[in-house]
Amino acid sequence: MHSRLTHLIQSAVAACLLATAPAWADSYKGPTPPAVYTQECGSCHFAFPPHLLPNASWQRVMHGLDKHYGSDASLDAATQKQIDTWLQTYGGQGKRAREEPPQDRITRSAWFERKHREVSAATFKRASIKSPANCTACHQDAVQGDFEDDRVRIPK
Template identity: 60%
Template sequence: MKTTFWIGVAVLTLFAQGSAGADEHGARSLSVPLLPKYQQECAACHLAYPPGLLPAASWQRLMTSLPQHFGSDASLDPASVAELQRWLLANANTAKRASKEPPPPQDRITRSSWFIRQHDEISAATWQRASIKSAANCAACHRQAEQGDFNEHRVRIPR
C-alpha cells in the first residue's frame, strides 16, 4: 500500500510540473509564455527562440554581445538588456546534459549537439531551399515554432 501511495505521489508531482517541467530531452519547456519585451525586440528580426533552447551561459554571452549580434547591431538600452537577460536566464535550459555539453559554437542553436542530432537526416540542400533559407528558420518546417511547439510529428518540410 505504501508503494502505491508513493508511486501516486510521484506521478502527480510529474503531472503537476506540466509545461514547467523538463521535456523528453531534459530541457525546460519550450512553450514558456514569451516576455512582451522579448517578443518586441527579438522577434522584430527573427523567431523569438524559446529560452529553453540554450543554456544560461549562452544567453548570457548573447546578451553581452548585442552590438555584434550575428553580423547586426542589436544594441538595446541597459534597462531592456537587464530585463531580457533576467527572463532568458530564468527560463534557460537547465538540464544536466546541457551543462555538460560544450556551448554551441558562437552560441548558435543550430550548431548545438542536440539540434544536430535532431536534424541529422536533413540534407544541406534542404536547408538551402528558397522556402527554408537556413537551419535557423525554424518556422519554415515547424509551423507552430512561434508557440514553442517543435513536435516532430507536426513537421512539414516545404519544397
C-alpha cells in the same frame, strides 16, 4: 487475483506513459515570454525558447548584441536587462542546454544536429526555409514551443 489485475492495469498505464514520453520531449510549455522579448528578438528572427541554450550562452549573446551574429542588435540598457533577466531565469534548463554549443548557436548544438541529421544543407538553403535557424519554416507551431517530429512539414 485482485492484486494481479491491479498489477496488469498499472503495467498497461506505465506502458502507455512510456510510449507517449517521446512526444513530450520535443514540446516546450515554458513560461510565456515577456512582450519585450517577442518584440525585440522576434523582429528579426524567431524568438527562441530560452531552454534551447545554457545560461552562459544566453549571457554571452545578450552582452554581445552590438555584434549579434553579424548584425548590430543593440538595445537600450533597461530593455537589455529585462530580456537578459528573463533568459537567465528560464534558460539553461533541460537536456538541450547541457552544453554550450560552438559560437553559442542553437543550430550548432549537439541535440540540434542530431535531430536534423537527415535534413540536407540544400534543404536548409531553399528560399522557403533560408537557414537552419528558421524554425518556423518547418515547425508550424514552434512559437508555441512545439517541435514534435510528427508535425514537421518541410516546405518545397
